[in-house]
Amino acid sequence: MRTAISGLDLRRATSVDDALRMLADEARTPIAGATDFYVALNFGTLAPRRFVDIWGIDDLRGIDVRHDVLVMGALTTYTDIIRSPLVAERLPMLIDAARQIGGPQIQNRGTIAGNVANGSPAADAVPVFAAADAVVVLRSIRQERRVPITQFYTAYRTSVMRADELIVAVEVPRVDGKQWFRKVGTRAAQAISKIVAAGVRGASPKFALGSVAPTVVRAYATERALASGTPIEQAALTLTREIAPIDDVRSTADYRGQVAQRLLRRFWSETN
Amino acid sequence: MRFTLNGVATNVDAHPMSRLLDVVREECQLTGTKEGCGEGECGACTVLVDGDPVCSCLVPLAQVEGAEVVTIEGLGDDHPLQHAFMNEVGAQCGICTPGMIMAALSLEPDASIDDIKVALSGNLCRCTGYSAIYRAIMKARQP
Numbered sequence: 001m002r003t004a005i006s007g008l009d010l011r012r013a014t015s016v017d018d019a020l021r022m023l024a025d026e027a028r029t030p031i032a033g034a035t036d037f038y039v040a041l042n043f044g045t046l047a048p049r050r051f052v053d054i055w056g057i058d059d060l061r062g063i064d065v066r067h068d069v070l071v072m073g074a075l076t077t078y079t080d081i082i083r084s085p086l087v088a089e090r091l092p093m094l095i096d097a098a099r100q101i102g103g104p105q106i107q108n109r110g111t112i113a114g115n116v117a118n119g120s121p122a123a124d125a126v127p128v129f130a131a132a133d134a135v136v137v138l139r140s141i142r143q144e145r146r147v148p149i150t151q152f153y154t155a156y157r158t159s160v161m162r163a164d165e166l167i168v169a170v171e172v173p174r175v176d177g178k179q180w181f182r183k184v185g186t187r188a189a190q191a192i193s194k195i196v197a198a199g200v201r202g203a204s205p206k207f208a209l210g211s212v213a214p215t216v217v218r219a220y221a222t223e224r225a226l227a228s229g230t231p232i233e234q235a236a237l238t239l240t241r242e243i244a245p246i247d248d249v250r251s252t253a254d255y256r257g258q259v260a261q262r263l264l265r266r267f268w269s270e271t272n
Numbered sequence: 273m274r275f276t277l278n279g280v281a282t283n284v285d286a287h288p289m290s291r292l293l294d295v296v297r298e299e300c301q302l303t304g305t306k307e308g309c310g311e312g313e314c315g316a317c318t319v320l321v322d323g324d325p326v327c328s329c330l331v332p333l334a335q336v337e338g339a340e341v342v343t344i345e346g347l348g349d350d351h352p353l354q355h356a357f358m359n360e361v362g363a364q365c366g367i368c369t370p371g372m373i374m375a376a377l378s379l380e381p382d383a384s385i386d387d388i389k390v391a392l393s394g395n396l397c398r399c400t401g402y403s404a405i406y407r408a409i410m411k412a413r414q415p
Contacts, residue, residue: 001310005289010334012288031332035312038291038330042310051289055335079324103394104375106312108324109331189393190313 002044012053016139016168019054023164024141028052030166032075033109035102036118060113060168063087070172074113078125082107091132091172093179093198097124100183103190113167116149119157119215122193124183126216129170130208131179131198137169138162146171149216156214177202178271182263186250194251197263201271203227207264212243212256219243222264232268236261275336277302278346288334293317295333296343304344304370308396315395318371319343325375325394344370352412353377362408364399371395376409385410 011028013019022028029048031037032055040046054060060075063084070090072081078098081087087094101107101115101124115125116136128134129149136147138161149170152159161167178201185191196210205226207219219242225235245256274283277300284299296302296319308316310329317328320342347354353373356362363369372395379391388409397405 001291001294005287008287008289010288010332012334034330034332034335035327038332039311041289041291042329053288053332053334102312103315104378104391105315105318105325105327105394106330108326190396 001042003041003046005041007049008046009050010053011051013057016057016059016166017141019052019057019166020139020141020164022052023166026050027163030054030117032111032114033077035106035110036114036120054166065090068174072112072170072172074111074167074169076112076170078102078107078110079104081112091128091175091179093131093181093200094125094128094172096181097128097183097196097198100124100185100188106190112170116152116170117159117161117167119153119159121156121213121215122196122211123216124193124196124210127196127198127208127210128181129172130216130218131200131206132172132175133206135171135173136161136167137171138165139168140164140166144168150218153215175200175202177205180267180271182266184259184263192250195245195256195259195263197260197267199264199267199271201267207239207267209243209260209263211251212245212260214244217243219264226268232265235268236264239264273333273337275338276340278342284333286333288332290333291329292319292321292331292333292336292341293328296328296341302343302345306367306370308367308371313396314368314371315375315392316368316371318374318395320374320377323378325378327394342374344374347373347377353409356408356412357405360404360408360411362400362405368395368397368399372397372405376412379409379413381413383413 028050031051060073062073064071078101081098115123134149180199183196184194193211200206210216222239225238245253247253306316308314312327312330318325319328
């Protein structure tokens with residue numbers, strides 16, 4: 001392990017209010033299932049030094065439907081999602097995504113708030129949230145506010161979340177239409193996505209992609225093209241103008257550009 | 273930090289952000305749990321925390337306070353899975369074996385071969401090609 005933990009400071013929050021007070025007092029990074037942070041810890045690339053452990057806050061757990069909105073607590077794990085009849089009924093594409101995130105060990109610890117807050121453009125749950133018009137609930141000692149996931153990220157691993165805010169829940173309104181999810185990686189389990197996509201085929205189609213730009217992309221122009229009856233081949237060309245894939249260790253810009261178009265065609269044919 | 277390790281009340285004086293893996297191996301001297309990748313990809317360090325398999329390389333010590341932790345040593349040396357892994361040659365170099373067995377413990381009695389593959393999807397083996405491992409787990413489940 002390359003990070004000296006002696007220089008790290010961890011405080012454990014016993015309640016949401018307790019955590020919010022700590023975040024208001026000084027800059028601290030919330031830590032939950034640690035499935036991203038401890039990778040950085042091992043690599044010696046962990047930037048923050050002060051943390052607040054929120055894993056023990058049971059008020060941040062639980063999946064519920066309130067006023068026809070699916071409300072998932074920040075600490076909802078992928079295992080919780082896979083086992084949830086409410087998610088199966090309302091957001092089955094999130095279950096498809098959860099099953100392909102890591103393996104059972106990661107699914108038991110990784111949380112939806114962690115996936116959102118970590119801000120990776122390859123986050124597998126985030127395209128699902130984007131295609132489902134999910135809302136991130138942020139709370140600070142001063143206020144609570146709701147930010148649509150499509151307006152949450154401002155740049156690579158950068159978001160509108162303020163230093164004193166904590167993600168307390170993710171809310172998903174009723175999804176109108178057939179849901180679709182596809183992850184493309186080197187193998188089914190334990191792989192980081194080369195490209196990942198989620199779509200909803202309803203009266204107004206929705207399509208979101210990960211690993212094709214600095215942030216997860218909601219392909220609005222492509223959606224408008226599909227909604228207006230534009231042939232799929234032409235819509236796929238529109239999609240290439242909405243993404244900005246790069247070459248990296250997992251794939252190439254060229255591959256990602258081609259596969260993004262194929263994923264759109266698959267989405268369209270498989271939800272017909 | 274107090275927790276239960278293999279059924280025994282344990283109190284460890286270590287940094288709260290210590291990896292559970294290091295605490296188990298170094299403070300508690302239980303070296304059956306292996307470090308493979310150190311990034312949650314290989315499953316070699318799998319232990320059970322309150323019954324759930326987790327990668328102990330990604331768990332801060334602070335988060336197991338009051339929890340029940342079970343490592344491969346907690347199975348003793350006469351567990352059906354251990355015998356089946358030996359009899360079916362489900363272990364070659366052996367580094368992945370403790371993690372494989374800990375992951376397999378979570379399977380229901382009526383698990384199918386597909387269930388076994390899913391349960392073990394977080395565990396990598398570079399020797400066996402997995403067939404002998406799946407066979408061992410199937411055999412261990414037969415009365």
